[in-house]
Amino acid sequence: MELAERATLLQPSPTLAIDTKAKQMKAVGEDVCNFGAGEPDFDTPEHIKAAAIAALNDGFTKYTPSSGIPELRQAIADKLFADNNIEYKPTQIIVSTGAKQACMNAILATCQTGDEVIIPAPYWVSYPEMVRLSGAEPVFVQTKESNNWKMTAADFADAMTPRTKMVIINSPCNPTGAVYTREELEAIVEVADEEGIIILSDEMYEKLVYDDVKAVSIASLSKAAYDLTITINGFSKAYAMTGWRLGYLAAPENIAKAIDSIQSHMTSNPTSFGQKGGLAALQGDQQCIADMRDEFNVRRDYVYGRISTMPNVTVTKPDGAFYVLVNIERTSLTSTNFADRLLSKQKVAVVPGIAFGNDKTIRISYATSLDVIKKGLDRLEDFLRSV
Ligand SMILES: Cc1ncc(COP(=O)(O)O)c(C=O)c1O
Structure with missing residues (x-):
C-alpha cells in the first residue's frame, strides 16, 4: 500500500531508540539512570x-x-x-x-x-x-x-x-x-x-x-x-x-x-x-507550581554546578524549563554515538542533540530525583574522563 507523501516526509523520533533501549535495560533489572524524561516527575496536585x-x-x-x-x-x-x-x-x-x-x-x-x-x-x-x-x-x-x-x-x-x-x-x-x-x-x-x-x-x-x-x-x-x-x-x-x-x-x-x-x-x-x-x-492555589519550581531549581543548580566542572564538555546555565544542554563537541563523537556509548558503558540515558537539530550536544533532563541525578552524574563524569 502506497503512503501519502506527507507521511513519508516525517522522520521517526531519534529519541525513541535510546528510550526503548533504556527501558529494555531497566526491564531486565539493570540500574539505568534516565535523564531522557520530558515530563515532571511529580504527580498532578x-x-x-x-x-x-x-x-x-x-x-x-x-x-x-x-x-x-x-x-x-x-x-x-x-x-x-x-x-x-x-x-x-x-x-x-x-x-x-x-x-x-x-x-x-x-x-x-x-x-x-x-x-x-x-x-x-x-x-x-x-x-x-x-x-x-x-x-x-x-x-x-x-x-x-x-x-x-x-x-x-x-x-x-x-x-x-x-x-x-x-x-x-x-x-x-x-x-x-x-x-x-x-x-x-x-x-x-x-x-x-x-x-x-x-x-x-x-x-x-x-x-x-x-x-x-x-x-x-x-x-x-x-x-x-x-x-x-x-x-x-x-x-x-x-x-x-x-x-x-x-x-x-x-x-x-x-x-x-x-x-x-x-x-x-x-x-x-x-x-x-x-x-x-x-x-x-x-x-486553585498556585503554591503547587512554586513548590515544584523550587525543587527543580535545587536540581538545576546541582546539575549545572557538576557538569560545568567536568572534562571535555561545556555547558550554559539554563534560566528555565528542566533541561541542561551539554556541548560535547570536544569529544568528537556524534550525539547519537555519545548517547549510545554512555548508555551501554555507564547505564545513563540522555537524548542525543541530533533530535533537536544540533549534533554536537546532548540533553539532560533533571525531572528526576536528586539521588538519581547524583548517581547519573558520577557516571557521566567517569565516562567523560574516558572519551
Ligand atoms: C516546547 C514544548 N511545547 C509543547 C509541548 C507539548 O506539550 P503537551 O504535553 O501539552 O502537548 C512540549 C512537550 O514536551 C514542549 O516541550
Missing part, C-alpha cells in the same frame, strides 16, 4: 485530580463545545490577562488535546505548501515535523552557545525570504533552557512586523524560570506583536499534567475561528472531565 473525579462522578462525560467549555476558556483568558498582561476574549482561546495539538492547529491554520517557517535550533522535536505536515518547509537558524542558544533579531532577518510565513519562538526553551529577554523579543517582533511574519510563541515552560528571570509573553509587547502572535500554553509542565492531554492557544479572532473549525473536524473537544481538572488548576 490532589485538588486538580479531585475536580476531575468529581466531574466524572457527576456524569460530566459527554461532548463539550469543540474548543472547550466556556468557563475554562474564560479562566484561561483571565490567566493570560493576570499573569501575562495580554487581553483575549474567550472566543480567541482554543482548548486542545495538549499544547502539541495547539501548535499543530496553529501551523495548519496558517502555513501551507510554498511557505517557510523559521525555527531556531536546537528546537523542540515536533516543530519541523508539524511544519512538514502542513506542506510548508522548516528553515533552521543555528543558535550559538556563546549567545546562550538564542536567535538574535539579526539571525532572524538573515534567514528571512519572501516565502517566510512564520517564526517559532519557544521561551523558556526545550531543550536549551534559554529564556529570551524583553529586549531580545522586542527586536525579533520588529523584524517580524516589517514583513507581517506570524509569530508562534510557545510558552509551555513559562512557570519554570529561576532566580529573578521572568518569561515575557510576546503578545504583551505591543499592538503589532499582539496582532502577529499565536500564544501557546498548557497544563502539562506547570501542573504536572502531561498525561491529561490539555493545552491551549490564544490568537487573533480570525485565526482562532479557523482553528475552531479545524479542531471541530479533527478531534472535537479535549476530554470533558479533564477540562474540569484544568479549571481547578487555574482557579
